[in-house]
Amino acid sequence: MERIEQLRKFLADSPNDSFLKHALALEYIKLGDDVTAKQLFEELLAADPGYVGSYYHLGKLYERLNDNDAAISWYEKGMQVAKEKGEQHAYGELRGALEELTF
Template identity: 70%
Template sequence: MDRIAQIKQLLLATPNDSFLKHALALEYIKLNDDAAARQQFEELLAHEPGYVGSYYHLGKLLERAGDKAAAISVYEKGMQMAKAGNERHAYNELQSAYEELVY
């Protein structure tokens, strides 16, 4: 069984598991399936907006797709959530990605 199938199997038992959804999105990125990865990240963040690690990966995905405005918006939201959760490392990574894109 491949990793995507394994993760999907685990998600059947715990469909709202943010870690598994994040892992699934990363597997889709490895396969260059950005549409499926984006869907997973967006569903995850709609359900759990405080899962800050996903903002960085979603932002990078949007950058690759050429959607600069959406990437900036994702980074800004991620920075807000990281600041609210006092997650300095995540905040710094998001800020760095944001600044590289904006400046």
Template identity: 55%
Template structure:
């Protein structure tokens, strides 16, 4: 994984504003349990690439894993707005289900 992080960091030097590369690097930090780096990556994605829909689901799940339920719900709600605007109905469905589960209105096993 460390090699993958170094590789992604090199790619980011060439394309520092590429949201996919930032997202991929953030997800590597999540996998490694590097919570501070992961949180910083998610926050950067939200501020610099608000319309990158993939961020919202995974950031919400990350927050839920840290027992930050209220913030996760906010992230899902913002993601649903962005997905609706971008007409990304697949992401919208995933975000809705995550939101319903986080609010206790849906059993994730259903």
């Protein structure tokens, strides 16, 4: 919880910092609080759709919540953004997650 409190404090000072929101969402996943993590990832991607790393984690979260349609949608959105930004590694990870889920 100490890490979460520290990240929240940093976010209070920099509320639009995508890295901090991403890190906070990952901390909530570690605690098993997928609802809060999902909210943070979705807020982050609504404000900063170019933050490619969050698409993978949000897709995996939806898989855990047994919402494969939403997971597929987030993987596909992430692949499009990664392709546009020329981030081949992220694209490959997202494609791998999508293929694992759909095949």
